[in-house]
Amino acid sequence: MLRGKTAIVTGGGSGLGEATCKLFAEHEANVVIADFNFEAAIRVHSELYQLGYDSIPIKVDVSDRESVDAMVKDVINSYGKIDILVNNAGITMDSTLVKMTQAQWDQVIAVNQTGVFNCTQAVVKSMLEQKAGRIINTSSIVGRFGNFGQTNYAATKAAVIAMTQTWAKELGRKGITINAVAPGFIRTPMTAAMPPEVLEKMAKMVPVQRLGAPEDISNTYLFLASDMGKYVNGAVIAVDGGLVI
Numbered sequence: 487m488l489r490g491k492t493a494i495v496t497g498g499g500s501g502l503g504e505a506t507c508k509l510f511a512e513h514e515a516n517v518v519i520a521d522f523n524f525e526a527a528i529r530v531h532s533e534l535y536q537l538g539y540d541s542i543p544i545k546v547d548v549s550d551r552e553s554v555d556a557m558v559k560d561v562i563n564s565y566g567k568i569d570i571l572v573n574n575a576g577i578t579m580d581s582t583l584v585k586m587t588q589a590q591w592d593q594v595i596a597v598n599q600t601g602v603f604n605c606t607q608a609v610v611k612s613m614l615e616q617k618a619g620r621i622i623n624t625s626s627i628v629g630r631f632g633n634f635g636q637t638n639y640a641a642t643k644a645a646v647i648a649m650t651q652t653w654a655k656e657l658g659r660k661g662i663t664i665n666a667v668a669p670g671f672i673r674t675p676m677t678a679a680m681p682p683e684v685l686e687k688m689a690k691m692v693p694v695q696r697l698g699a700p701e702d703i704s705n706t707y708l709f710l711a712s713d714m715g716k717y718v719n720g721a722v723i724a725v726d727g728g729l730v731i
Contacts, residue, residue, distance in 0.1 A: 488510055489514040506704040507534070519531055548605055557608075578594065595638065598643070622711060626643040626669060629646060643668075650666040663715075670724070
């Protein structure tokens with residue numbers, strides 16, 4: 487489904503990003519595993535290499551524009567083009583409003599919001615030249631409905647939705663589609679650290695009675711990145727098992 491396409495996946499070294507890199511590689515994309523944790527990116531690259539898939543690991547700090555520009559330059563030098571960008575990198579630093587520090591606010595905004603802006607603006611020039619591109623942004627259900635103790639995270643995920651819908655209006659006529667995916671409760675290394683009773687309670691809140699798997703999200707990314715999703719633009723797709731209806 488992605489044969490010959492070049493895809494950058496930020497946060498590609500673990501969780502949703504890792505699942506996306508592996509799925510895109512299976513569908514014959516040239517995969518750029520971009521992650522601040524370079525060791526994690528190398529591990530995913532090694533696994534893909536052993537399976538005969540084409541990928542490169544790149545260390546990137548999405549909050550640093552120079553780092554992002556360097557990544558884009560490296561990808562163009564390696565593959566000659568960028569067809570797909572998955573803005574998946576993100577962090578959490580949870581705290582209630584009265585206890586949240588300035589550093590907690592600034593760092594989450596820098597990665598989750600400014601990082602999406604940096605990466606998207608950096609790849610758009612290449613996509614405009616080829617008059618085609620797919621940009622997929624990772625939002626969250628908390629970006630629509632908030633969540634206790636996540637002022638910073640919810641704010642960034644709401645901003646991702648707003649940026650997605652704005653860019654869809656600006657770039658759709660140029661052959662570039664931009665969409666957002668809003669995951670619900672997903673099993674990732676982050677949730678794996680939670681007590682089993684908490685995970686069980688979370689699962690019971692979901693109408694389908696289970697937490698999502700990373701593949702539930704990566705499959706949605708694949709649809710949007712492929713020709714099957716070519717008429718979807720400016721959408722916010724909730725993948726949450728019906729948690730928010």
